[in-house]
Amino acid sequence: MKKISFIREIFKRYPMLIFSNIFSLLLVTLMDAVTIFSLVVIADLFFNPGLNNASLITQRVISLFKIIGLPFSLLWILIFFLFFNLLKNVLQIYAQYQILRIKYVILTDITLETFNDFFRARWYFFSSNKQGTLLNTFTRELGIVGEGVGTLGLCFFSLVQAVLLLIVPFYLSWKLTSILIIIATILGLPFLLLGKVNYRLGKLSTSTANDMMKSISESLNYAKIILGFNKQKKVSEALKNKLHIHNQATLRSQAFSRGMPLAYSPVGLVVLVIGLLISRKIALPLSETMVLFYSLSRVIPVFGTLLGNKSSLDNLFPSYEQIVNLRQRAQELLQQTGENKFSGFKNEMRIEDLSFSYPDRQPVLKNINMVIPKGKMIAVVGYSGGGKSTLIDMIMRFNDPIQGRIIFDGVDAKEFDIDSYRNCIGYVPQDSVLFNTSIRDNLLWANETATDDEIRDACRQANAEEFIGKLPDGYNTLAGDRGVRLSGGQVQRLALARAILRKPELLILDEATSALDTYSERMIQQAIENIAKGTTVVIIAHRLSTIINADYVYVLKNGTIGEEGTYLELLQKDGNFKKMVELQSLNVK
16 A cells, blocks of 8 residues: 555656656657667568568558658668667656656655654654664665655656557567467566565665664764773674674665566566467568567566566565654644744743653653742752653643643743744753854854854853853854864853853753853853843752752652742751752752
8 A cells, every 4th residue: 555655646746747757758668669660661671672572561661751752762761760769769868867857856855844744743753763763764764765766767667668669569460469468477477476575675674774773873972981981892793783684684675676677587588489489370571570579579678677676666665654654653743833922921931730741651740830930040959850851841842741731921832833932942951962063153053143242242141251262263163063072061051152142031941050060050050140130040950059049949759849949948848858958068058
């Protein structure tokens, strides 16, 4: 069914491209048929110069030459033969160009549509799929689907070519040609049934490619850990094993597809031999007999090619299925959005009876109630695994609650357009990263219209301006992939500056100071306090020194709010917050 849906989708979306290609293929094959018919005339002129008992084809060509006023001679026949051959080759080049054009148009569209589907989905789509599978989909499987489009075009070409090439032998002897087609079909039937085998090989090749890409992706992402533990050899051996498994699967798959035309070749010879034996009992002129077998010798390899292309398609469809399944999953997890534009809030943001759980798991958050007044700094703390980052994901609307709601001045966040909503949020995630561009471009990512003065001001607030000034190229210094050329603290400060530059209505800091030294932490803490005077700040922190001056603190424990109050109020209680403070040896007077 995937094959039918794929072909139907291609025809439905690109009818003009497909039909223009089919038309060009028809012209190519017609020219081919004309050149084959002309061989009958050439054979008559060579072997029967007097044209006694000449072929019916030759007689009709003589009549055609009289109508157009040209002398009938071997020279003119050869000129026409060469002309139609040249025209056929030119048209075939154009047809091949059309096939490639269709391939890359469709490949571009599918790639962009797949990418857009992925990034319209909720965060759970990314967290529930293996990164290697997603990466392999773009780096390998989409390319294979593109090859499949090209193969599909070649299948149409081979099919049209076979049908039109059969015009000649059918015209010369429809009985003999019919018998030979029936024999060829019966002998070729086992080759058609082998498609399921190649489909399974293609499926195995796709799954092993996913595993291989997962290994490569993890190795590149965790290069520092691999080097630090001196596990290069272990990782290399694991990758070698995955490469071996993938290569074996792909080798069998490709050898199967490429060997199909060669395997069918003996069948073609058998058909020709049978045809030769039958033709002895049929009184055909020598010229027509020669051309008939020449035509059949041209058609039989086309059938072999058609079987090979069909086998290649069987092998390629697992890649198409993976793309379709991932896109369907992404569409099922489509990010919900409202129609109202979000431009901020005046009074407060409230979280009411919010609960959340991932599919088939225990609840991560249970009946969360919080009040976040405008212009205040609200802290959320707790032990690891308590649900703090999940709560931030809910506020960011990476995931939606299974119960309860988040409201701004009485309006449910679900009613707001997701783009305008997130445009009003400054976000510093726990694992802050930079893009492999200049520091300036990384900052402009948050606010493309920011001036140099605004950029410098944001960096001053984040305590980043001083170290940027010491870099060789200042703001034009390349950060490296994921900010690898900078220290962890520098990356974190630039991530904070990027969020500040956005001039957000709501600033969300998820462990924003975790990688900073004491001095930088204190400077950013002051910056956050200054920002909080005009911006609402929600901050998650393990290092509780960061939230000493928070207006209000919520303590999460096992997905519920265990304590809440100001910093000093919570210190006076003999609860989890006080224990956390004591563990970090924090003394506040």
